Amino acid sequence: xxxxxxxxxxxxxxxxxxxxxxxxxxxxxxxxEVMDADGLLDVVGAHIDGCLYHGPTGLDFARRLADAGGxxxxxxxxxxxxxxxxxxxxxxxxxxxxxxxRMLMDTYVAMGCRPTWTCAPYQLAERPAFGTQVAWxxxxxxxFCNSVLGARTERYGDFIDICCALTGRAPAAGLHLDAxxxxxxxxxxxxxPARLLEDPVGFAAVGHVVGATTGTLVPAITGLPLDATxxxxxxxxxxxxxxxxxxxxHAVGITPEAPTLGAATGGLAPQIDASLVAEDLRGxxxxxxxxxxxxxxxxxxxxxxxxxxxxxxxxxxxxxxxAPKIPFFVNTGRDVLAAAGERGVMAALDAAGVTxxxxxxTYITPVIxxxxxxxxxxxxxxAWYAPANLGFSVAFGSLAECxxxxxxxxxVRDEARWRD
Amino acid sequence: xxxxxxxxPGRGRGRALVLDDPLSMWGGLDPADGHIIDVHxxxxxxxxxxxxxxxxxxRGSCSSSYVLAESIRSGTGPAAIVxxxxxxxxxxxxxxxxxxxxxxxxxxxxxxxxYSRLLPGREVRVVANADGxxxxxx
Numbered sequence: 001x002x003x004x005x006x007x008x009x010x011x012x013x014x015x016x017x018x019x020x021x022x023x024x025x026x027x028x029x030x031x032x033e034v035m036d037a038d039g040l041l042d043v044v045g046a047h048i049d050g051c052l053y054h055g056p057t058g059l060d061f062a063r064r065l066a067d068a069g070g071x072x073x074x075x076x077x078x079x080x081x082x083x084x085x086x087x088x089x090x091x092x093x094x095x096x097x098x099x100x101x102r103m104l105m106d107t108y109v110a111m112g113c114r115p116t117w118t119c120a121p122y123q124l125a126e127r128p129a130f131g132t133q134v135a136w137x138x139x140x141x142x143x144f145c146n147s148v149l150g151a152r153t154e155r156y157g158d159f160i161d162i163c164c165a166l167t168g169r170a171p172a173a174g175l176h177l178d179a180x181x182x183x184x185x186x187x188x189x190x191x192x193p194a195r196l197l198e199d200p201v202g203f204a205a206v207g208h209v210v211g212a213t214t215g216t217l218v219p220a221i222t223g224l225p226l227d228a229t230x231x232x233x234x235x236x237x238x239x240x241x242x243x244x245x246x247x248x249x250h251a252v253g254i255t256p257e258a259p260t261l262g263a264a265t266g267g268l269a270p271q272i273d274a275s276l277v278a279e280d281l282r283g284x285x286x287x288x289x290x291x292x293x294x295x296x297x298x299x300x301x302x303x304x305x306x307x308x309x310x311x312x313x314x315x316x317x318x319x320x321x322x323a324p325k326i327p328f329f330v331n332t333g334r335d336v337l338a339a340a341g342e343r344g345v346m347a348a349l350d351a352a353g354v355t356x357x358x359x360x361x362t363y364i365t366p367v368i369x370x371x372x373x374x375x376x377x378x379x380x381x382x383a384w385y386a387p388a389n390l391g392f393s394v395a396f397g398s399l400a401e402c403x404x405x406x407x408x409x410x411x412v413r414d415e416a417r418w419r420d
Numbered sequence: 421x422x423x424x425x426x427x428x429p430g431r432g433r434g435r436a437l438v439l440d441d442p443l444s445m446w447g448g449l450d451p452a453d454g455h456i457i458d459v460h461x462x463x464x465x466x467x468x469x470x471x472x473x474x475x476x477x478x479r480g481s482c483s484s485s486y487v488l489a490e491s492i493r494s495g496t497g498p499a500a501i502v503x504x505x506x507x508x509x510x511x512x513x514x515x516x517x518x519x520x521x522x523x524x525x526x527x528x529x530x531x532x533x534x535y536s537r538l539l540p541g542r543e544v545r546v547v548a549n550a551d552g553x554x555x556x557x558x
Contacts, residue, residue: 023519030515034427034506049482055451055490060520137482157509158486159516216477216505245442245479385447385481388457 003032004039012167020070024163031160032171041133041172046076046165047121047145049137050158051108052364053082053101061159062107065166072112072165077121079138080306081105082365085117086334086358092366111162117359118333120234120306122149125335130256133176135164139247140305140381143237146248148230150256152176155247175248181257183220183250183264185272187213190223193278195417197225200235201285201398202417204380207239208284209276211246217271220250220264228254231311238305239284239380278420285418288383289396291374293413297395298372300324300406301362303331304379312340315399316348324406326372328354331361363389376411378402423531424553425506428514430524432500433545436538436557437471439463442479445487445513454496472544473498474535478507488513492523500546501527502555504535528553 011017012025032040050058082101084090093101109115116124121136122144128134128151136145136153137160145151154174156164164170174180187210189197196202203224210219219240224232233251240246250258258264291297302315307330315330330349332340337358340346349356362368363386368375376395377383383396395411404412440462443449448458454469468491478484488510491497497517501510506529518524526548530538534555538544543558 027512027515031508031512034508034511036506050486052483052486054446054483054486055494057490057493057517057520058486061489061516064520139482142482155482155509157482157484157512159489159512160485160508161482242481245477384460387459388447 003029003037009040009169019068020065020166023065024166027160027163028167028169028171032173035171035173037171037173039172040169041176042168043074043133043135043164043170045074045128045134046072046161047079047136047138047141048076048108048113048161048165049079050162051078051081051105053097053104056100058158059100059104059107062104065162066107066111070111070166073168074165076113076165077116077124078108078113080119080360080364081117082360084357084359090355090357090367091360092369116333116335118306118335119361120333123306123308123333123336133170135161135170137161139241140238142247143241143249144234146175147237147250147255148233155245181248182218182266182268184217184268184270185214185219186261186270187219187221188223188275189221191275191277192281193418193420196281199398200232201378202281203228203232203236204239205281205284206276207236208243208288208380209280210249211240211242211244213274214244214246214272216245218248219246220252220258220261222252222261224251224254226253229310231308234305235380242381242384278418282418285396288380289394291393291395291411293411293415295374295395296410297326297374297376297405299327299329299368299375300377300402301329301368301375301382302378302399302402304361304363304382306336307332309336309340312345312349316345318400318403319349319352319354322403322407323352325409326406328406329357329362329368330354331357334358376402376405424534424555425529426548426550426553427506427511427529428518428525428527429548429550430518430526431547432472432526433543434470434472434499436540436542436544437466437468437473438538438540439473439475442475442477444479444481444484446481446483449487449491451487451491451494451496454491468498469496471498472500472502472546474502474538477503477505478510482509484509485513485516489517492517492525493521497525500525502535502538502546503527503529504532505529528555530555
């Protein structure tokens with residue numbers, strides 16, 4: 001079926017709006033055909049992942065657009081980069097790569113993107129309203145945007161993200177449309193340990209299992225505690241988008257499109273209906289971190305996705321009674337850093353000897369040069385990717401377990417929490 | 421007659437590398453040498469360079485378009501990609517590498533019957549044009 005385009009779409013495609021818009025519109029239209037869209041729709045914002053450097057291709061592409069006069073036409077935020085511009089001494093890239101990474105960042109800013117440098121754009125002061133259409137990249141941001149904010153994005157990746165921002169258009173398909181957002185898989189957590197689900201680590205374990213099981217189906221999760229915070233939901237989504245391709249979930253009774261299970265499924269019978277118990281969640285924990293309780297660790301890294309103000313406050317409180325005796329890294333965004341600083345949180349973290357990393361993350365760029373052994377993390381995403389990216393062995397646990405382990409120099413586990 | 425759908429045009433031939441699970445290119449493929457580095461993937465250690473890469477669909481990180489394009493640019497990428505389900509992130513990587521460097525790595529969606537005949541190690545040839553595609557094997 002031919003794609004239905006507006007006159008303005010055709011003008012962009014025909015080059016009447018400049019070479020950058022022509023190339024961007026061509027790629028958006030190609031993607032729309034791949035996604036079987038009938039046409040395109042307007043987006044009111046974008047979040048760009050292409051500013052993280054993986055080699056010359058990304059810079060060549062950004063420059064092609066910028067040199068051709070490309071300017072974003074909707075408010076556009078930028079994901080983590082390869083550098084920490086606030087603490088440049090923390091990143092140990094070779095000078096050539098560092099220069100190219102900086103040029104990539106500058107090129108996106110030159111196209112009008114905001115230098116937010118965070119993987120958690122949903123923690124910025126301005127974020128998309130319920131029901132609005134956006135084009136977001138970064139898997140954890142996508143799943144949060146769809147699930148928690150109720151704004152609508154497909155699972156966009158590098159290159160297409162900036163094309164949507166330059167054209168203000170995206171394919172009218174998939175998760176942009178009501179039909180694509182209905183749950184087709186159900187995961188029940190009523191029988192999972194209640195105490196475990198009080199902590200984001202329990203949500204991360206649920207997310208890991210859901211992501212590995214649900215395939216391309218939108219999952220609905222029942223039985224989660226109704227007072228779950230955005231940090232809990234962030235942990236679930238990031239885990240599910242790492243172990244699988246989850247771009248949206250419904251937490252029944254919690255997320256805005258799932259007041260009931262029936263509302264989440266739209267009445268459709270689920271293709272998967274599974275119940276998660278303690279053993280499943282311990283299995284997720286042990287799959288994410290192969291290093292058992294009692295084993296020595298050399299470093300701790302938390303804040304993937306970037307810590308919120310609430311998480312930094314919680315961390316500062318935990319560290320007050322329990323100073324780390326090994327290197328302890330925390331990743332956050334520069335806007336959250338500023339907000340937390342105003343509340344005195346950063347001074348407390350500094351006093352505890354924590355290394356704060358902004359604008360980037362410890363699993364995507366060389367920050368932890370000598371882990372001193374196993375690295376412990378509270379992040380399912382970090383635990384999933386770090387073994388391949390960095391060659392580290394990983395222990396996985398809650399933020400409280402990470403702090404206790406950092407004080408002890410070995411994995412300290414609140415084992416009772418992981419049991420019924 | 422089977423139906424092969426073009427997602428990204430081009431021609432490629434090579435030995436079939438059939439992935440048991442979807443691969444996230446980012447965190448899963450090292451564009452410097454074409455190795456699969458995802459420790460969670462059953463085929464970790466395999467090399468995709470010059471192969472006709474078969475996988476059910478894409479998975480995981482949004483940076484996979486970039487990493488695929490980077491591997492094509494540096495000559496470590498697959499000769500062609502055959503999917504069972506269309507995946508936008510894989511397609512974008514191939515399209516951008518073609519746009520920037522003129523290296524057209526075809527990406528196609530095959531029907532389940534054709535896909536199942538492309539056994540590991542078989543010599544496979546993919547020709548993908550805007551109006552249709554074909555897969556042949558020896």
